[in-house]
Amino acid sequence: MMVEDRQRPARLSGFRVCLLGGAFFLALLAVLQPITRYEDCPNYGGNGNASAFANPAWDFYLMVLLFGWLVLVVLEQTLSITRRGRGRADFALRAAGAITLTTIASCGLFVNVAVLCH
Structure with missing residues (x-):
């Protein structure tokens, strides 16, 4: 009788930090309440730089934080637990998907929020 002691790989393996980071940034933006319309910017109709946040910092x-999120997603892909029980092609597709999704979300979020009033 052959006993298999290998665990099934988790479905979210490779996407945990990506999804948790996305939830964190949604909650952060809900708390900070940045300006979302150009007409609401403090410098609307004039020139100069303004911030979409109450605190320009x-x-x-x-x-x-967005750059740190991307670094953490890349680091998650290098962990051996992320690769356990998966073939190389499946691991590579999951890693590429998580990194691409995080990069697109980070750039889109930064461009839409931080550059709105500049």
Whole structure:
């Protein structure tokens, strides 16, 4: 009788940090309530730079947090537990999907929020 002690790979393996980070940024933006319309910017009708946030430092903090999220997603892909029980092609597709999804979400979020009033 052959006993298999290998665990089934988790369905979210490789996407945990991606999904948790996305939820974190949705909650963060809900708390910070940035300006979402160009007409609501403090410098509307004039020139100069303004922030979409009440505290202009969040323009920088958001960029750093989004970059950190991308780094954490890449690091998650290098963990051996992420690759356990998967073939190379499946692992590569999951890694590429998680990194691509995070990059698109990060760039889209940063461009839409942090650059709105500049």
